[in-house]
Structure formats: C-alpha cells, structure tokens
Amino acid sequence: xEFKYSLKxxxxxxxxxxxxxxxxxxxxxxxxxxxxxxxxxxxCEELGYENHVTSPTFPILNIYExxxxxxxxxxxxxxxxxxxxxxxxxYEIIDKGDxxxxxxxxxxxxNIDNPYTKIEIKTLDKNTRKINLTNYEF
Numbered sequence: 793x794e795f796k797y798s799l800k801x802x803x804x805x806x807x808x809x810x811x812x813x814x815x816x817x818x819x820x821x822x823x824x825x826x827x828x829x830x831x832x833x834x835x836c837e838e839l840g841y842e843n844h845v846t847s848p849t850f851p852i853l854n855i856y857e858x859x860x861x862x863x864x865x866x867x868x869x870x871x872x873x874x875x876x877x878x879x880x881x882x883y884e885i886i887d888k889g890d891x892x893x894x895x896x897x898x899x900x901x902x903n904i905d906n907p908y909t910k911i912e913i914k915t916l917d918k919n920t921r922k923i924n925l926t927n928y929e930f
Contacts, residue, residue, distance in 0.1 A: 809911075864892040
C-alpha cells in the first residue's frame, strides 16, 4: 500500500494506516532525515502514549510505558552485525507481542520468522514523503 503525506497531515496519515498495521512488529526503512522517528512518534500518540518519544540512536532501545502495555522503539543504525542485535535481547522482546518499532532493521530481515509490517519512507521533496506499507506473514 502506498500513501503520500506531509508533516501538516501526518496525523491524518497515521489514522489512515493504523487499520493496515496487521503486526505489532514494525520495521521502518528510509534515508537519514526521512522522518522515521517522526512517524513513530505520531503512531505512539495514536496508540495513546502521552509522553515524549525520542530517537533511540544512541541508547539503541527505548521503552515507553503505555496504559496497558509497553511500546519498544529501537534504532539499529549503529549496530554492525546480528550478534549485537542478539545481545540486546531483541528476540525476547519480539516474543512478548508488544508494539515494537525498529528503525534500520536490515540486520533482522533475513534472521526473523515472525510476522512483521515494513514501512518504507521516501522523501519526495522538502515537505512531502511517500510510504509503502507491506505486511509479511509466515
């Protein structure tokens, strides 16, 4: 599925795509500055999370306590291999079934058999983005 949006209508986009998020494990791909973290912030708001969402580029993993469950948010940009992913306990988190948003998920793509949703973000111009949303079931 393909959607175009700008920062002005990102809230509308999130409401539109939420019914298509078939899996709580969601991979975000896109160039630096394409808006991965911004989109995740808006999805967290739509899920009822009311506190500040920050990029986990340096801590690698953030955990947000939501009303009924936890939301996990990881950024694998600085990881070099699957062993570093394993050290974080990522598979255990995935098995919990909570919302889990992963930026730069390339290290996991060939090392996972869990269903997931992938959102690819492309920058069309300074204000406009396009996403492709695909659900993967195994």
